[in-house]
Amino acid sequence: xxxxxxxxxxxxxxxxxxxxxxxxxxxxxxxxxxxxxxxxxxxxxxxxxxxxxxxxxxxxxxxxxxxxxxxxxxxxxxxxxxxxxxxxxxxxxxxxxxxxxxxxxxxxxxxxxxxxxxxxxxxxxxxxxxxxxxxxxxxxxxxxxxxxxxxxxxxxxxxxxxxxxxxxxxxxxxxxxxxxxxxxxxxxxxxxxxxxxxxxxxxxxxxxxxxxxxxxxxxxxxxxxxxxxxxxxxxxxxxxxxxxxxxxxxxxxxxxxxxxxxx
Amino acid sequence: xxxxxxxxxxxxxxxxxxxxxxxxxxxxxxxxxxxxxxxxxxxxxxxxxxxxxxxxxxxxxxxxxxxxxxxxxxxxxxxxxxxxxxxxxxxxxxxxxxxxxxxxxxxxxxxxxxxxxxxxxxxxxxxxxxxxxxxxxxxxxxxxxxxxxxxxxxxxxxxxxxxxxxxxxxxxxxxxxxxxxxxxxxxxxxxxxxxxxxxxxxxxxxxxxxxxxxxxxxxxxxxxxxxxxxxxxxxxxxxxxxxxxxxxxxxxxxxxxxxxxxxxxxxxxxxxxxxxxxxxxxxxxxxxxx
Numbered sequence: 001x002x003x004x005x006x007x008x009x010x011x012x013x014x015x016x017x018x019x020x021x022x023x024x025x026x027x028x029x030x031x032x033x034x035x036x037x038x039x040x041x042x043x044x045x046x047x048x049x050x051x052x053x054x055x056x057x058x059x060x061x062x063x064x065x066x067x068x069x070x071x072x073x074x075x076x077x078x079x080x081x082x083x084x085x086x087x088x089x090x091x092x093x094x095x096x097x098x099x100x101x102x103x104x105x106x107x108x109x110x111x112x113x114x115x116x117x118x119x120x121x122x123x124x125x126x127x128x129x130x131x132x133x134x135x136x137x138x139x140x141x142x143x144x145x146x147x148x149x150x151x152x153x154x155x156x157x158x159x160x161x162x163x164x165x166x167x168x169x170x171x172x173x174x175x176x177x178x179x180x181x182x183x184x185x186x187x188x189x190x191x192x193x194x195x196x197x198x199x200x201x202x203x204x205x206x207x208x209x210x211x212x213x214x215x216x217x218x219x220x221x222x223x224x225x226x227x228x229x230x231x232x233x234x235x236x237x238x239x240x241x242x243x244x245x246x247x248x249x250x251x252x253x254x255x256x257x258x259x260x261x262x263x
Numbered sequence: 264x265x266x267x268x269x270x271x272x273x274x275x276x277x278x279x280x281x282x283x284x285x286x287x288x289x290x291x292x293x294x295x296x297x298x299x300x301x302x303x304x305x306x307x308x309x310x311x312x313x314x315x316x317x318x319x320x321x322x323x324x325x326x327x328x329x330x331x332x333x334x335x336x337x338x339x340x341x342x343x344x345x346x347x348x349x350x351x352x353x354x355x356x357x358x359x360x361x362x363x364x365x366x367x368x369x370x371x372x373x374x375x376x377x378x379x380x381x382x383x384x385x386x387x388x389x390x391x392x393x394x395x396x397x398x399x400x401x402x403x404x405x406x407x408x409x410x411x412x413x414x415x416x417x418x419x420x421x422x423x424x425x426x427x428x429x430x431x432x433x434x435x436x437x438x439x440x441x442x443x444x445x446x447x448x449x450x451x452x453x454x455x456x457x458x459x460x461x462x463x464x465x466x467x468x469x470x471x472x473x474x475x476x477x478x479x480x481x482x483x484x485x486x487x488x489x490x491x492x493x494x495x496x497x498x499x500x501x502x503x504x505x506x507x508x509x510x511x512x513x514x515x516x517x518x519x520x521x522x523x524x525x526x527x528x529x530x531x532x533x534x535x536x537x538x539x540x541x542x543x544x545x546x547x548x549x550x551x552x553x
Contacts, residue, residue, distance in 0.1 A: 056352075076443065076445070077445045077446070081445055085443075092439070094437055094441075096432065101433075104426060105429050105433040108444055109444070109445035153444075
């Protein structure tokens, strides 16, 4: 459905952020993209959704194809219209609009004027938003804002929803709730999901396939079950030792063990 | 008592015209954070275009007004295309400087076409004196009030209920997030500038009808600044109420205390209001979650 072929992204004409990155997102699946800070995860998403331009970024090599069509030179608005919707990192709700107005803004590209059934659909996933529909979004709690951000995406009825760190800054229990809903959206609406996360454990729990990226390229990929068995992933992403017990902070000496994919 | 009513009505009409000019200003600020220093010149263009339509081509004033609005919308789209679009991504302050340049340009164009001498204006809206509660007031001034109120209703509906209006507020809040849901920021800016130019043109036409056509129309536009700062830079009701407050204050101080002071007192009140409410009367507060 979506494929990135060896793309290279440069910011400000000099800073090379993605160095030949390739991923495939098959239709109807949840694909996870893991990596630490500054690995280029958000840049990857922005390259797909066309949001690089306002930040002076540019895809300089390779191609991004959506259903076989090259999309990386298109306008953000066109890309959304083709069915790719990015839920940006840090929620980014429209603070001065009410919750419901936020949702209506999310459905901006929909031609059919009647958004009522879709609002109801969003409210069945997030009953809390229904209670808060007339409240100013800026005053909602962090979890409610994340729900609103995902709800906004649902309003556009995308084929592919890209979520950028939905767990950011949320309480563990809320994170579980959000991930649960992401899974349900995938199953019930048939929406393909590309999930960017730092929380490896949870992501490997919901994803059908996962990529791990470091400094601008994919270093490892595979099915979650296989990745969970990988020694490097266990140590650096899941924080487990060889025996599988939780590591004591005292023993953490990263230089002792080099990541194998680096050499 | 008669004096009071007389002053109130005059103040209301001046306020209504101020409010119309301020509406466009607020609209541009609301959607793009740009302070438009060319707002006064939009009034000027409106005044001269309707002068051309009615006095020079001899059209009926309703048709003239309609055509003036169309010219204003075209002007707004042109400004967005030629002046603002190349500035996307540049710092806001640069865009603001560009609007100062735009104001000189518009003024020069208008004076090149019509000359800079004041013109006598054949009152196009019937200005028969009407008696209200013992005070006399021109019918044209009443029209100004009616039109301003109608515009307020229209704008409020537009921003609260229509998809484009909500999108416009969304762009004002977070441009990139708006972009990420397929809202075309360019299109929204074009909308904002054309509506702003159109309301200003209507205000300019009404003003020209009352005070005549001259470069002074643009100076009247400068008084928009205290109005919007008072009402809140990004508030539609604030623009209307701010306009009316300034309009009334000027008349009351002029009538009861003395001419000259009426230019000063509105600013004194402005300072006091800003001390109590730094965002203006109805301005958006910066939302901070702690």
